[in-house]
Amino acid sequence: MNTLDTTLHAGEHGHHGPAKGIGRWLFTTNHKDIGTLYLWFSLLMFFTGGCMALMIRAELFQPGLQLVEPGFFNQMTTMHGLIMVFGAVMPAFVGLANWMVPMMIGAPDMALPRMNNWSFWILPFAFAMMISTLFMDGGAPNFGWTFYAPLSTTYAPPSVTYFIFAIHMMGISSIMGAINIIATILNLRVPGMTMMKLPLFCWTWLITAFLLIAVMPVLAGVVTMMLMDIHFGTSFFNAAGGGDPVLFQHVFWFFGHPEVYIMILPAFGIISQIIPTFARKRLFGYASMVYATASIAILSFLVWAHHMFTVGIPLAGELFFMFATMLIAVPTGVKVFNWVATMFRGSMTFETPMLFALAFVVLFTIGGFSGLMLAIAPVDFQYHDTYFVVAHFHYVLVPGAVFAIMAGAYYWLPKWTGHMLDERMGKLHFWLSFIGVNITFFPMHFIGLAGMPRRIPDYALQFADFNMVASIGAFIFGLSQLVFLWNVIACVRGGEKAAARSWEGAEGLEWEVPSPAPYHTFATPPKLPESQR
Amino acid sequence: MNVQADNRRLVRRLVFSCVLMFGFGFALVPLYDVFCEVTGLNGKITNTGPVAVEGPDLSRQVRVRLLAVHNEGMPWEFGPVDGLIETHPGEMKQTAFHATNPTGRRMVAQAIPSVAPAEAAEYLHKVNCFCFEQQTLLAGESVQMPLLFVIDKKLPEHIRSLTLSYTLFDISPEVSVAESSEKEQSL
Numbered sequence: 001m002n003t004l005d006t007t008l009h010a011g012e013h014g015h016h017g018p019a020k021g022i023g024r025w026l027f028t029t030n031h032k033d034i035g036t037l038y039l040w041f042s043l044l045m046f047f048t049g050g051c052m053a054l055m056i057r058a059e060l061f062q063p064g065l066q067l068v069e070p071g072f073f074n075q076m077t078t079m080h081g082l083i084m085v086f087g088a089v090m091p092a093f094v095g096l097a098n099w100m101v102p103m104m105i106g107a108p109d110m111a112l113p114r115m116n117n118w119s120f121w122i123l124p125f126a127f128a129m130m131i132s133t134l135f136m137d138g139g140a141p142n143f144g145w146t147f148y149a150p151l152s153t154t155y156a157p158p159s160v161t162y163f164i165f166a167i168h169m170m171g172i173s174s175i176m177g178a179i180n181i182i183a184t185i186l187n188l189r190v191p192g193m194t195m196m197k198l199p200l201f202c203w204t205w206l207i208t209a210f211l212l213i214a215v216m217p218v219l220a221g222v223v224t225m226m227l228m229d230i231h232f233g234t235s236f237f238n239a240a241g242g243g244d245p246v247l248f249q250h251v252f253w254f255f256g257h258p259e260v261y262i263m264i265l266p267a268f269g270i271i272s273q274i275i276p277t278f279a280r281k282r283l284f285g286y287a288s289m290v291y292a293t294a295s296i297a298i299l300s301f302l303v304w305a306h307h308m309f310t311v312g313i314p315l316a317g318e319l320f321f322m323f324a325t326m327l328i329a330v331p332t333g334v335k336v337f338n339w340v341a342t343m344f345r346g347s348m349t350f351e352t353p354m355l356f357a358l359a360f361v362v363l364f365t366i367g368g369f370s371g372l373m374l375a376i377a378p379v380d381f382q383y384h385d386t387y388f389v390v391a392h393f394h395y396v397l398v399p400g401a402v403f404a405i406m407a408g409a410y411y412w413l414p415k416w417t418g419h420m421l422d423e424r425m426g427k428l429h430f431w432l433s434f435i436g437v438n439i440t441f442f443p444m445h446f447i448g449l450a451g452m453p454r455r456i457p458d459y460a461l462q463f464a465d466f467n468m469v470a471s472i473g474a475f476i477f478g479l480s481q482l483v484f485l486w487n488v489i490a491c492v493r494g495g496e497k498a499a500a501r502s503w504e505g506a507e508g509l510e511w512e513v514p515s516p517a518p519y520h521t522f523a524t525p526p527k528l529p530e531s532q533r
Numbered sequence: 534m535n536v537q538a539d540n541r542r543l544v545r546r547l548v549f550s551c552v553l554m555f556g557f558g559f560a561l562v563p564l565y566d567v568f569c570e571v572t573g574l575n576g577k578i579t580n581t582g583p584v585a586v587e588g589p590d591l592s593r594q595v596r597v598r599l600l601a602v603h604n605e606g607m608p609w610e611f612g613p614v615d616g617l618i619e620t621h622p623g624e625m626k627q628t629a630f631h632a633t634n635p636t637g638r639r640m641v642a643q644a645i646p647s648v649a650p651a652e653a654a655e656y657l658h659k660v661n662c663f664c665f666e667q668q669t670l671l672a673g674e675s676v677q678m679p680l681l682f683v684i685d686k687k688l689p690e691h692i693r694s695l696t697l698s699y700t701l702f703d704i705s706p707e708v709s710v711a712e713s714s715e716k717e718q719s720l
Contacts, residue, residue: 111540179547187539217551221558233707236562239645240604240702247565251558314651 017519026121029113030519031098036416037120038095039409043485045087045127046402050478052080057440057474060467063459073457074142075134081145082163085263086170087127089397092405093266094119094177097205100412101181103510103517104199106190106526111183119176126169133159144455146256149237149248153229160230164223171216178212181205190509190525196290197528199508200283203290204269207297211258211265214301219255222248246311253304261300264364264396265293267404268335271357273508274411275339278354279346280505285338292331292338299328309380318377325375329368336365351503352426356407359399359434367395370445385455388448394441398477403433406484413491414498418516422495425487432480439473583660589624590686596620597684600698601630607703608636609670614677622686629677630663630699634670641708642668644699653695656685664699667708 018024018033028034055076059067068076098116102109110116133140138157141147152160185198185206198206225236225248235241237248268289276283283289305313305321313321339361348354370392374383383389414420443466448454452463459467498515512529513521597620599613610633620626634640644664648654663678670676682697 111536112544175551179544182547183540183543186543187536213547213550214554217554218558218561221555221561225559225562239700240643240704241707244565247562250565251561254558254561312651 027117029109029117031102031110031113031116032416032517032519034110034116034120035095035097035099038091038098041120041123042088042092042095042405043488045083045091047481047485048131049080049083049088050481052076052083054474054478056080057471059457060459061471062468063461063464065458068457070457071139071142074144074455075140077455078141078144078147079131079134082130082141083127084397085145085259086167087123089263089401089405090170090174091123093205093208093263094174094181096201096270096405096408096412097177097181097266099416100510101184101202101205102188103415103513103521104202104508105185105188105193106509106522106528107184107188108520108522110180111188112180115176116180119173119180122169122173122176126166126173129162129169130166133157133162136162146252147226148252149226149229149245153226153237156230161227164227167223168220171220174212175216178209178216181209182213185209190522190528192528196287199269200272200286200289201266201269204265204272204293207293208262208265211262211297211300215255215258215262218251219259222251222255225251246308249308249311250304253307254301256307257304258297258300260393260396261296263401265297267360267364267401268293270404270408270411271339271360272335274353274357274407275342275361276507277411277503277505278351278357279343279348281342281346282507283338284341284344285334288334289338292334295331296328299324299331303328306375306377306380309377310384322375322377326372329372332368336361336368349504351410352421352423352430353407353411353503355427355430355434356403356410359430360403360407363399363403363437364396367392367397367400370395382451383448385453386448387444387452387454390454391441391444391448394444398441399434399437403437406433409488411503412510413488414502415510415513415515415517417492417495418498419491419493419495420498420502421487421491425483425490429480429483429487432483433477436473436475436477436480440470440477441473443467443469443473587623587686589621591621593622593688593690594619595622595684595688595692596694597626597682598694598696599628599630600696602698602700604700604702607642607701609634609640609642609701609703611699611701620684622684622688625660625681625683627679627681629679631675631677632668632670632701633675634672637672638705639669639671640703640705642670643702643704644668645702647698647700649696649698650692653688653692656688656692657695657697658683658685667704 018030019027025033025037028037055068056073059065059073098110101107130140136157136159138159141152141157141160141163143151143156147163185202189198225234228234229236229238229243235243237243237245239245272283272289303321303325305317306325309318309321350358370388374380374389374392410421410426447463447466447470450463452459452467500514501511502515503511507529509522509526509529510517512526597618599616599618601612603609603611610631612631614629614631618626618628630644632642646659646662646664648657659680659682661679661681663680668676668678684695
């Protein structure tokens with residue numbers, strides 16, 4: 001395809017294939033190369049964090065301490081959370097955005113290609129720094145991914161400073177990625193593509209990018225305050241010096257709650273691309289999807305204290321945060337009903353991406369409902385810090401965000417590689433994951449309601465059976481991801497040739513270019529296809 | 534090019550919002566204090582200093598429970614002289630906490646008060662309190678630390694008892710660092 005491209009635009013500057021060797025990846029400003037880098041990096045982090053999760057589940061297979069020291073167990077829960085949130089889910093979405101956003105809006109590349117290169121190449125260093133803490137004296141951070149003060153200040157291991165700088169670097173990387181995506185979507189749309197004709201994946205990413213701009217600096221602020229408390233004698237979170245540890249939780253969750261929507265809104269976008277394709281119908285309620293996404297984003301700033309119902313906020317506060325949280329279920333419900341309505345009377349087929357998308361709709365909704373249960377302030381006192389919370393956020397993040405990423409990967413793999421996926425292997429991966437994920441996380445609801453606290457290496461005997469079930473499920477789920485890896489590699493190496501429009505019902509500019517997508521696409525702005533005019 | 538100028542302007546604005554939000558993160562610190570002060574949340578006591586006593590409201594009784602908490606690793610013996618005080622709103626009460634430093638070294642401590650229910654915090658007026666300043670005890674030394682307080686007559690009817698708790702923090706390391714740096718400066 002590259003030769004065709006070169007001959008077509010012979011003599012025009014910038015139209016050449018990729019550079020050779022490692023330099024291609026180090027110095028690339030091509031959105032497709034950077035997207036690929038992000039996705040591989042995220043997969044690597046997904047397996048790293050996954051190994052840590054399996055270590056946790058192996059220890060919890062039976063009551064008692066068998067495999068690891070409690071201190072190391074705490075480091076595992078902390079690093080697993082941090083790596084999955086900042087290393088796996090967020091870079092995967094940025095990678096998908098890099099690959100797909102320019103192609104969906106008919107742009108030749110991202111708006112700021114050099115910054116794009118920088119924002120990716122910060123990440124490996126940030127994570128090398130963070131993972132290196134595992135080999136330091138005093139061990140890695142062990143205070144949970146929420147790093148509550150004073151656990152992360154007064155009682156933190158010395159490696160906390162590395163953790164702080166790693167967070168700073170990830171934050172800078174995310175902010176640059178967000179700026180790039182906003183600039184691309186706002187300035188580089190093909191003529192005729194108005195905002196309300198934007199593919200929904202671009203819309204959700206645009207809103208996510210604004211969330212990132214709003215809250216990543218607050219995260220940077222809170223870790224800076226920690227740094228100052230630890231090294232410069234300030235007392236932001238130290239009660240003895242007039243500070244307040246509860247302040248930490250407020251500032252952290254002011255970042256933290258929008259952050260959970262940062263990890264799910266792009267997933268909504270991916271699902272909104274996939275379901276219409278395989279239902280062979282237009283997305284039901286496009287405008288309401290856009291408004292629902294925006295409402296979720298705005299509400300996400302007003303609900304942070306539902307993570308802290310038990311710190312002693314007054315009744316009026318508990319009520320406000322409880323009702324504001326429940327309000328989020330309304331726009332989320334709009335989305336779920338729109339997806340269902342899109343499928344209604346559609347001619348559906350169930351290829352691998354669609355299976356993942358369907359599982360997303362069902363299992364994310366389960367996670368949403370347990371979230372509603374947690375939103376009820378009076379009962380949250382029972383659920384707080386139990387495995388019920390663990391079950392809830394894993395349901396929205398694993399069969400939620402992660403399944404959506406996998407659905408997106410399977411959906412766009414033909415476009416990236418030029419080869420169709422081996423459907424048999426894709427379905428095998430899907431069913432193993434689907435069964436594994438439910439065996440892992442569903443029992444956690446029960447042990448949580450029965451009172452098992454989270455982040456502990458040992459537990460009372462009555463929780464033994466469900467923990468064993470969860471651990472078995474975790475190993476099924478974890479090992480089945482090797483099938484995913486195999487599928488991706490197989491798809492890169494060969495397979496049935498993919499057509500430009502790789503899926504029968506696929507609509508959008510990205511399906512107008514050949515598969516695999518040439519190194520440079522849309523050097524001249526394309527005409528909008530009939531369906532999008 | 535047109536698009537490049539647009540990009541540059543947009544990036545400038547977005548970077549500026551980032552800087553603004555970074556500042557906002559820090560602004561949350563004073564905002565949080567102001568918010569707690571206005572609403573009386575958090576059990577922080579803000580009414581301190583001399584007060585005009587107008588005579589007690591003998592029709593109501595309030596039980597004030599005094600608690601002493603040692604922050605982790607604080608070796609001092611520390612407790613209220615009187616654990617439970619019956620008082621009337623508007624009545625000036627004097628009591629004390631005792632503290633002993635059983636260690637072989639000079640130590641500095643800071644007591645941090647908190648009131649429960651938090652709603653009562655704004656009605657507890659401390660005329661004088663040992664928590665206003667740091668306490669320094671030499672090895673083996675003991676001290677009685679005075680506390681003088683008045684419950685405001687405006688205390689809501691439904692509050693019949695409240696708890697005043699002190700957590701004692703060991704701040705010797707911080708103080709010795711500050712002192713040594715002061716000495717360095719005076720030299």
